[in-house]
Amino acid sequence: MRAVVYDRYSKDLDTLEVREMPDPKLPPAAVLIEVRAAGVNPVDWKVMGGGLDALLPTQFPVIPGWDVAGVVVAVGMDTPEFAVGDEVMAYARKDTVSAGTFAERVAVPVSAVARKPAALSWEEAGALPLAGGTALRAIDALGDLTGRTVLIHGAAGGVGGFAVQIAATRGAKIIGTASERNHDYIRSLGGEPTTYGEGLAERVRGLAGGPVDAVADFVGGQLDVTLDVLGEGGAHASTADPSVMQHGGRYIWVRPDGTQTARLADLAQEGHLRVEISETFPLDRVADAFRANQAGHTRGKLVIVP
Incomplete structure (x- = not known):
């Protein structure tokens, strides 16, 4: 072959x-x-x-x-x-x-x-499978998201785009960071976009009306912003920064799992995941x-x- x-x-x-x-x-x-x-x-x-x-x-x-x-x-x-x-x-x-x-x-x-x-x-x-499974495991780690506000770092990327859609199926309000050219894309997935960089924490608090309930980081280097905007008792997870574990967060590493991939397939078949x-x-x-x-x-x- x-x-x-x-x-x-x-x-x-x-x-x-x-x-x-x-x-x-x-x-x-x-x-x-x-x-x-x-x-x-x-x-x-x-x-x-x-x-x-x-x-x-x-x-x-x-x-x-x-x-x-x-x-x-x-x-x-x-x-x-x-x-x-x-x-x-x-x-x-x-x-x-x-x-x-x-x-x-x-x-x-x-x-x-x-x-x-x-x-x-x-x-x-x-x-x-891999990117979708990573997103699914990260969103699962955040717990019940019904009616909660979630910040997603890197929302337009291969993993982040899936995470926005999965969080939307859980009833979350989603704020996603992305370059300005991808803002319409984030909206089409069910999120509210904002640009990354200087002043991000203030922009997120403005969109959320205060602290957020959960954060998923698919970029790395965002821990300071995450801890700044996360409300008391909030959950956070990262696929890119193991140091989140020292601050009460979950570090995500995905293992092959046909059952998990089947969950993604079901979401796609039902029209919830593109x-x-x-x-x-x-x-x-x-x-x-x-x-x-x-x-x-x-x-x-x-x-x-x-």
């Missing part, structure tokens, strides 16, 4: 190459997926640069990519949940960095797999997709389409 690979840790994206690789082995409790789409996430190029070496063992050559949507083409000996021909999606991270999703086929543990909803295209389904696709790339342009992701100005998601 064709796959994108790298042979060593490197921040030089030109070391990525498309190569013929052996088809994945299929463990008993796994499915073999023909990849139709695979979302790009910042963790993909951070892993390539060695950023998670202290947490996860690596086996070179590495095929990057942790998101996938595709068709089941084979099932392991212990997978009664799925059959050949099923359309599925998954956050497909494994305990060892090696066989990822930027390839024509990938084997994924059945515990991480969910059925693709008809409401989503392949590209949308491939972009949703997936914004910024651009798609073939396998031989993964380096370009990583560069675009690193630039940090993309609204919505970038997707690899083998």
